[in-house]
Amino acid sequence: QLQLQESGPGLVKPSETLSLTCTVSGGSISSSSYYWGWIRQPPGKGLEWIGSIYYSGSTYYNPSLKSRVTISVDTSKNQFSLKLSSVTAADTAVYYCARSLFYIVGATKNWFDPWGQGTLVTVSS
Amino acid sequence: QSVLTQPPSVSAAPGQKVTISCSGSSSNIGNNYVSWYQQLPGTAPKLLIYDNNKRPSGIPDRFSGSKSGTSATLGITGLQTGDEADYYCGTWDSSLSGVFGGGTKLTVL
Numbered sequence: 001q002l003q004l005q006e007s008g009p010g011l012v013k014p015s016e017t018l019s020l021t022c023t024v025s026g027g028s029i030s031s032s033s034y035y036w037g038w039i040r041q042p043p044g045k046g047l048e049w050i051g052s053i054y055y056s057g058s059t060y061y062n063p064s065l066k067s068r069v070t071i072s073v074d075t076s077k078n079q080f081s082l083k084l085s086s087v088t089a090a091d092t093a094v095y096y097c098a099r100s101l102f103y104i105v106g107a108t109k110n111w112f113d114p115w116g117q118g119t120l121v122t123v124s125s
Numbered sequence: 126q127s128v129l130t131q132p133p134s135v136s137a138a139p140g141q142k143v144t145i146s147c148s149g150s151s152s153n154i155g156n157n158y159v160s161w162y163q164q165l166p167g168t169a170p171k172l173l174i175y176d177n178n179k180r181p182s183g184i185p186d187r188f189s190g191s192k193s194g195t196s197a198t199l200g201i202t203g204l205q206t207g208d209e210a211d212y213y214c215g216t217w218d219s220s221l222s223g224v225f226g227g228g229t230k231l232t233v234l
Contacts, residue, residue, distance in 0.1 A: 039223075039225075046225060046228045047162075047213055063221065101175070107156055108157045108158065109158045112162075112172065113175070117169055
């Protein structure tokens, strides 16, 4: 049974870089057909896709966050990571990692399953 | 403001049926597959429907999905109190971005 677990600091100061890692267990992050994604949810608000990465390193980022986001993968550790720079209070959210079926052939498929439990990151001095 | 539009809330009595709409455009729903997620209070979202109308293993057939043009619909029959949750639609957009609806809170009266 595939499981994902987010880890990282729960408090980040404004203007600094938020760093999170997602550890995948019960399966290989190098399996074909799947991307690995980050999604966030501000308190009391909806979901926002941040970006996704393939085990080869190919990435897609949300255009609204692209200038501040870096997603990387470490296949030897079965992990992928998120870095979000120059954070502000607006970046306070629960951050989820998830496996993504992402397939562009004509109509694009982009769904997420399973999800990690999520980790709350607060941006505050 | 979300790219995909969902009603903020819907409600129905136990045992009844409810539908949740998700409206988009030709840039997203109109040309790509839709997925639906259930988020129970205090938990992570869970995939309910993928590829417009397919259910993952373990999801009861009380849940169904459909798509027509630039809109999609999630249907839930035989409502149970345990179905009270937030529901989100998601798809891909031609701006090369994953997008979600704003979410719909389902209340089972």
